[in-house]
Amino acid sequence: AQSVTQPDIHITVSEGASLELRCNYSYGATPYLFWYVQSPGQGLQLLLKYFSGDTLVQGIKGFEAEFKRSQSSFNLRKPSVHWSDAAEYFCAVGPGKAAGNKLTFGGGTRVLVKP
C-alpha cells in the first residue's frame, strides 16, 4: 500500500528566509508525486507534480521540488519565503492513470511566516 509521511507538522520561518518541507513516500511502482497548498478556508491548489524526466521540478509561486528515488523523498523548497506563503502544504502520491488516479496524502505541514 502506498503511504506518504510529512515529518514536520509545523514550521515557522522568517519572511525572506528559505523554506524546505520534507516528504517521504512508500510506493511499489514508479510514483507520481504532487505538492498541494491550502490557504486558510480554501481548497487545495496544485503547486507542482513529478511523473518522469528531470528530477528537479519547478512549480508555481517560486516553489521547486526534487525527487530522490534512493531516499524515497520529494522535498519542497522555496529560496525566499513571502508572508503569503503561510498555508498548509500537502504531499501526495498516486498511481497516475491507473487505479482511478487515487491520491494518498501526507498529514500536511503548516507553515507560519514571521515578519
Place this chain on the structure above:
Amino acid sequence: NAGVTQTPKFQVLKTGQSMTLQCAQDMNHNSMYWYRQDPGMGLRLIYYSASEGTTDKGEVPNGYNVSRLNKREFSLRLESAAPSQTSVYFCASPNIPGLAEGTDTQYFGPGTRLTVL
C-alpha cells in the same frame, strides 16, 4: 468556467440526521472524488467515480453513500450522521492530460465544513 463547485459551504447537523453534499464540475471530466480532511491526517478518499454510472469505495467509505447523477454531478450522502463525521469535505475532479503522460491534476472544490453535534 467555475471548475469544481460544492454546496453547502457550512453545515451543522445533529447526530442521526441525514444530508447530502453536492458537487459539480464543468470541465467535462470523467472522474470525480470525495475526500475528507481531518487535522494531522491529510485528505482521505471516501468514494470515487471513474466515469458516469460507476462508483467505488475509497479508504474510508463507512457511513457514506454516493451518487454519480450525471457526468457533471457527484453527491455524497450521510444517512445517519455521527460526530466522527465532523470534518471538511472536498470534492475533486482530475484532468487527465493524455495517455502519454499518464497522470492527472486534481482540481479541488472549496470544501464543505460539516459539524455533527
